[in-house]
Amino acid sequence: MNTCLAPCPLVFDLDGTLLDSAPDIHATVNAVLRTQDVPPLSLDRVRSFVGGGVDILWRKIILATALPPEAQGDLVASFMARYHHATALTRLYPNVLESLGVLADRGHPLGICTNKPLGPARAVLEHFGLISLFGVVIGGDSLPQKKPDPAPLHASLAALGSDPAHPRGIYVGDSEFDAECAANAGLPFLIFSRGYRNTAISDLYHSAEFDNFAHLPGLVEQHAELARA
Numbered sequence: 001m002n003t004c005l006a007p008c009p010l011v012f013d014l015d016g017t018l019l020d021s022a023p024d025i026h027a028t029v030n031a032v033l034r035t036q037d038v039p040p041l042s043l044d045r046v047r048s049f050v051g052g053g054v055d056i057l058w059r060k061i062i063l064a065t066a067l068p069p070e071a072q073g074d075l076v077a078s079f080m081a082r083y084h085h086a087t088a089l090t091r092l093y094p095n096v097l098e099s100l101g102v103l104a105d106r107g108h109p110l111g112i113c114t115n116k117p118l119g120p121a122r123a124v125l126e127h128f129g130l131i132s133l134f135g136v137v138i139g140g141d142s143l144p145q146k147k148p149d150p151a152p153l154h155a156s157l158a159a160l161g162s163d164p165a166h167p168r169g170i171y172v173g174d175s176e177f178d179a180e181c182a183a184n185a186g187l188p189f190l191i192f193s194r195g196y197r198n199t200a201i202s203d204l205y206h207s208a209e210f211d212n213f214a215h216l217p218g219l220v221e222q223h224a225e226l227a228r229a
C-alpha cells in the first residue's frame, strides 16, 4: 500500500462529487434530443448515465432512444457545442467550498481528475471561482485513457508532485468509475454517498464513505495518517 507523508495530495472527481451538475447535463441532453425530435429523458435517467464521460453518455442515450448508432459523432458534437456554457443549473454540494479551503490551508496539494471533457470542466470550475485552488485539472479527453483506467489519476498525482514510481495520495469521488480507478491505482478512495452511483457502496472498492463535505477534512487526516502508519 502506498504511504502518504503530509501534506498528502488529494485528487477530486467533479460531477456528482464537488458539483451537482446533473440538472445542466440533463437540460443539455434534452436540448440536443429536441433537435432530433426525440422526446426528453428524465433527470433520473440521464443522471444514471453520467460518470464515464460524454461518449459513454451518448452511447447510453442512443440505446435508450430510437436514435441510430451512426449518429453518435454528430450528437456528441452538438452536445459539446452547448456543454461549455452549461452552468446555470449546477450547484456546489453543501460545504464543498469550506472543506476545500480547510484542506488547501493545511497544505494539501489539490487536483481534479474527471471524465468530463477538459473544456467544460475548466469552464465550470472558473464559473464557481474554484479553478485557482487546483494545481492540476485532468479531463476525460486530456489523455488517451479515461477512468477507470488509472492513468488519469496517476497523471494528476504526478502533476501535484507525487513520485510517479510510487504514487501517493487520496482520491475522492462518487461513482463506479472512480472506485475502480482508485482500486486500479492502488490508492485510498473516499466515496461521497450523495453522488451519481448506480451500485451499492458496499459493492464498491472504498476506504470510507461520507455524505457531507464538512466531514471530509477529518476523514482525510485519518486516512493520510493510516497510510503513514
Ligand SMILES: O=C(O)COP(=O)(O)O
Pocket (backbone or CB within 6 Å): 013, 014, 015, 016, 049, 050, 051, 052, 053, 054, 057, 113, 114, 115, 116, 117, 175
Ligand atoms: O461527466 C461525466 O460523465 C463524469 O464526470 P466525473 O468523472 O467528474 O464524474
Ligand SMILES: [Mg+2]
Pocket (backbone or CB within 6 Å): 013, 014, 015, 016, 017, 051, 173, 174, 175, 195, 196
Ligand atoms: Mg462523478
